[in-house]
Amino acid sequence: MLNRRKVLLSLFNQSERLISTKRVNLLLALLALVEEKPSFQFVPTVNGPHSIDLVHDLRAFEKAGEVTMQEESITIVEERTDPLSYALDEVEQELLLETLATHGSKSEVALLDEVLAARPFYGIRTERSDGRIEAIRREILSAPSGLYTLGYEGLSIDGFINHLIANHVTTVVDVREFAFSRRSEFAKTNLEEALGFGQITYIGMPEVGIPTKARKEILEHKSKEELLEYYEVEILPTTASYATKIAELVKAGNIALICHEEDPGECHRSHFSAFVLANEPSIGAVHDIRTKDVEERGWW
Numbered sequence: 001m002l003n004r005r006k007v008l009l010s011l012f013n014q015s016e017r018l019i020s021t022k023r024v025n026l027l028l029a030l031l032a033l034v035e036e037k038p039s040f041q042f043v044p045t046v047n048g049p050h051s052i053d054l055v056h057d058l059r060a061f062e063k064a065g066e067v068t069m070q071e072e073s074i075t076i077v078e079e080r081t082d083p084l085s086y087a088l089d090e091v092e093q094e095l096l097l098e099t100l101a102t103h104g105s106k107s108e109v110a111l112l113d114e115v116l117a118a119r120p121f122y123g124i125r126t127e128r129s130d131g132r133i134e135a136i137r138r139e140i141l142s143a144p145s146g147l148y149t150l151g152y153e154g155l156s157i158d159g160f161i162n163h164l165i166a167n168h169v170t171t172v173v174d175v176r177e178f179a180f181s182r183r184s185e186f187a188k189t190n191l192e193e194a195l196g197f198g199q200i201t202y203i204g205m206p207e208v209g210i211p212t213k214a215r216k217e218i219l220e221h222k223s224k225e226e227l228l229e230y231y232e233v234e235i236l237p238t239t240a241s242y243a244t245k246i247a248e249l250v251k252a253g254n255i256a257l258i259c260h261e262e263d264p265g266e267c268h269r270s271h272f273s274a275f276v277l278a279n280e281p282s283i284g285a286v287h288d289i290r291t292k293d294v295e296e297r298g299w300w
Contacts, residue, residue, distance in 0.1 A: 004039040005057050007031070009086040010096055012067065012076040015104065021058070021072050025049050026111035031099045033118050035092075041158035041300060042122060043198050044165065048112045049122040052157045052194045056185060121162075121299035125199070136299065143168040146285040147246065147276060148256035149269045155262075157185040161198040162300050163289050170253040171201040173246065175269050176260070177209030186260075203249075208239045208272050224266060231268045236275050243272075247280035256289070264288045 011027065012019065025042065029049040032038035042049035058074065061067040065080045088096065103111060116123040120132040124140070148167055152160045164172065172195060179188035192202040210231055218227045249255045261267035273286045 002057075003092075004053065005061075006086040006088055007039040007092065007096065008054070008057055009061070009066070009076065009081060010088055010093070011100075012074060013078075013081075013083065013086075014096065014100055018073050018075060020108070021054075021069075021074060022047055023108055023111070024074065025051055025054060026108060026115055027099060027103060028054065029115045029119070029122065030103050030111065031096060034095050034099065041156050041162070043158050043161050044122045044125045045197060046125050046127075048126055049115055049119070050197060052161070052185065052197055056190070119300060124165075140166060140168050143254065144285065144287060145250075145254060146287055147250055147273055147283050148254060148287045148289055149258070149264050149267075149273050150256050150289040151259050151261045151264065151267055151269070152181075152183075152186050153260050153262040157191075157194050159300070160186075161194060161200065164195075164200055164256055165198050166299065167256070167287070167289055168254050169200060169256045171203060171249055171255040172258045173249070173255055174202065174204045174206075174259075175208050175257050175272060177206045177212055179204055179206070181260070205242060205245075208235070208242050208268075210235065210268050228268060228271060232271055235268075236271060239272065239275065240279060243276040243279045246276045247283050250283045 007028075008024075011024065026048065028040045028051065029042055032040060032042075040051045040053055042051045044050075058067065058069065062069055066077055068075050068077060087093075103114065106114070112126075116126075116128060116130075116133070120130070121136055123130075123133040124137050126133075143166075148164075148169055150160070150163060155163070174188070174191070179191070181187050184190055185194060188202075188204065195202050210227065214230060214234075215227060218230055246255065246257075257269045257273055259267050259269045264270040264273075270288070277283060277286050
């Protein structure tokens with residue numbers, strides 16, 4: 001079982017009240033503040049921090065009959081869960097118990113106050129308007145205009161969306177030929193839903209991807225560089241109309257080409273974005289989102 005799911009079941013088991021999804025998000029966000037490696041990440045919503053990984057975990061638990069959910073309230077089904085299966089190590093258990101002892105009896109408003117005091121980024125979509133939240137809002141709105149690119153490799157779904165939000169991206173264009181991933185949260189249907197939590201529109205553009213057949217045949221005997229050379233010669237010249245579509249989208253707001261690879265130099269999205277800029281200079285610039293640049297701000 002994933003460790004974060006052990007944390008979640010332990011939270012349900014040790015809570016002294018019927019617990020709402022909003023309350024779970026707030027308590028987990030407070031727990032994340034003291035964990036060396038946070039079990040969950042969160043995106044900012046109108047209610048404060050909201051974990052998309054948590055949404056997926058709750059669905060899995062409900063499908064397995066391990067929790068019941070009614071009107072946003074969650075109850076663990078004790079006869080369907082074995083406490084030994086979700087036992088935490090001593091350090092994690094102590095952190096969870098301390099978090100519940102400190103915050104478990106507080107109202108949701110008070111919990112949100114605590115979270116936003118430490119992570120004002122989670123308040124940018126709420127009605128809160130204190131100085132630190134407003135400063136982050138202004139910084140996001142001042143993000144350079146143009147075309148962005150981002151790969152989800154190594155990122156949680158929540159972290160991935162936060163990088164888009166931090167750069168004021170309002171639309172993503174998925175340039176994978178097939179919007180499928182071994183990580184189900186990045187498959188088309190789940191990804192589109194997750195982006196909705198971040199108020200980001202999803203558009204699929206498989207026509208500019210690398211054909212699967214060519215990828216398999218070339219990588220079987222040749223290098224990634226030769227695959228990208230093939231893309232430059234055989235595929236890019238056929239994508240002019242899609243470059244025009246990208247330019248039209250950029251007029252309405254920042255957009256990001258998304259794919260798997262973290263390093264844009266290892267991904268065809270960098271070649272397509274350069275092609276777009278060369279053919280449609282009105283987009284102004286291409287910005288490759290380097291995840292560490294935003295993470296160093298400590299927003300989430």
